[in-house]
Amino acid sequence: MHFPRPSLAEEMCEALQGSNLFNDAPNGLFLAAPRRTGKSTFLQADLKPELERRGIAVVYVDLWAxxxxxxGELIAEAIGAVLRTHLGPIAKAAKASGLESIGIAGALKIDTSKIGRPEGSTLTEALRALHLLAKSPVALIVDEAQHSLTSAAGEDAMTALKSARDQLNRPGQVNLMLIMSGSDRDKQLRLVNANAAPFYGSSIKHLPLLGDDFVTHLVGLIERQRPELAPVDQPQLAWAFQTLGQRPQFFIDALGQALSPFGDADTSAKGQRFEALVEVLARRRLDQDRQQMESDYLVLRPVEQAVVWRMLEQGPRFRPYDVEALRFYSEKTGGPVTRAMAQKAMEALRNRQPSLVWKSARGEYAIDDAAMHQWYQQRAAAGTWPPTGPQWGSDEE
Ligand SMILES: Nc1ncnc2c1ncn2[C@@H]1O[C@H](COP(=O)(O)OP(=O)(O)O)[C@@H](O)[C@H]1O
Ligand SMILES: [Mg+2]
Structure with missing residues (x-):
């Protein structure tokens, strides 16, 4: 069940095509929203079809896939796949009429399996070929684009995309649209914020989250399917959706559970209305999320905890091994912490599954899941930071 967002998609297409004045979307559109709020769904199910309706050739690639x-290879493959769909019929036509006559000789020489490899064609050439073959602008959607910054090869790919954009676009004529999404604004900022960043100077927009219209839509469905429940208490459901961080999947799960005749025994036993059950389930999910983060934190060794604490406290200002950081680690662990010890802790944090720490190719560190920052801030504000519980070591040798 997909709730479509056509007007948001249309608005974005207008911006990308450069039809509204004073917007820099034609230089690249950077979109951020937390995990599981519907970014990939929107990009694939709303934006891509709308771009295609406007006659634009669309390439979508999710770097987290x-x-x-x-x-770089993932991007190259995605371009290659779309290129091949255009190459099929054209290749035949070209043979019949002569390559030069249709002006795509260069495009046809591209080996789609070698795009982006040293011996193959570059991303720019491939994108230019797609533009020529499709006879239309090209939109490249890179989902979870910040992941490219974790390797030198990924950084090179981003730089190559910027160069492709600069070569293909003219003032007033957008031939290559770049759309980059990410689950963490701070990490995405590294694509646009530093002088040496691939897209220096571009700005990041928040992708609007699903809101009241989504809740209204679901309320409509419920009232149609279960007329005996009408009128549904929409504000209460909207509150539950907020509590769930506007993550649609969890909300739909909670609704399903609350409406199910075999639902949750300890809540439905109280004979409450289903809206109240949804609220209970939403709170419970929130508690589970927090407990998960708490136990993830509590199982860490003391130096690892101190490093995570420092990262949460410092945010984008975090420096792993400067004098103040080492002093902080020592203070929190109650013993001297050397640079080597801190490095070892950092490696352990990166190697955990799932990884707690994100590292860019340039050696910048960040908390992997941005939701942890919210958790930290809430606890800090409530005076319940740091979490205490069974300390590491108590049940080990
Ligand atoms: N517009 C929508 N309507 C209904 N469900 C949605 C919608 N967008 C997302 N979802 C649900 O939420 C889940 C997470 O969405 P996804 O697009 O993967 O989020 P993100 O890419 O932000 O992590 C999806 O699996 C889907 O079940
Ligand atoms: Mg996604």
Whole structure:
């Protein structure tokens, strides 16, 4: 069940095509929203079809689909796949009429399996070929684009995309649209904020989250399917959706559970209305999320905890091994912490599954899941930081 967002998609297309004045989307559109709020769904199910309706050739690639692989290769493959769909009929036509006559000789020489490899064609050439073959602008959507910054190869790919954009676009004529999404604004900032960043100077927009119209839509469905429940208490459901961080999947799960005749025994036993059950389930999910983060934190060794604490406290200002950081680690662990010890802790944090720490190819560190920052801030504000519990070591040798 997909709740479509056509007007947001249309608005974005207008911006990308450069039809509204004073917007820099034609230089690249950078979108941020937390995990599981519907970014990939929107990009694939709303934005891509709308771009295609406008006659634009669309390439979509999610860098998290295969996080261990070279982002440059993933991007190249995605371009290659779309290129091939255009190459089929054209290749035949070209043979019949002569390559030069249709002006795509260069495009046809591209070996789609070698795009982006040293011996193959470059991303720019491939994108230019796609533009020529499709006879239309090209939109490249890179989902979870910040992941490209974790390897030198990924950084190179981003630089190559910027160069492709500069070569293909003219003032007033957008031939290559770049759309980059990410789950963490701070990490995405590294694509646009530093002088040496691939897209220096571009700005990041928040992708609007699903809101009241989504809740209204679901309320409509419920009232149609279960007329005996009408009128549904929409504000109460909207509150539950907020509590769930506007993550649609969890909300739909909670609704399903609350409406199910075999639902949750300890809540439905109280004979409450289903809206109240949804609220209970939402709170419970929130508690589970927090407990998960708490136990993830509590199982860490003391130096690792201190490093995570420092990262949470410092945010983008975090420096792992400067004098103040080492002093902080020593203070929190109650013993001297050397640079080597801190490095070892950092490696352990990166190697955990799932990884707690994100590292860029340039050696910048950040908390992997941005939701942890919220958790930290809430606890800090409530005076319940740091979490205490069974300390590490108590049940080990
Ligand atoms: N517009 C929508 N309507 C209904 N469900 C949605 C919608 N967008 C997302 N979802 C649900 O939420 C889940 C997470 O969405 P996803 O697009 O993967 O989020 P993100 O890419 O931000 O992590 C999806 O699996 C889907 O079940
Ligand atoms: Mg996604």
């Amino acid at each position: 295969a996080p261990q692989r070279d982002p």
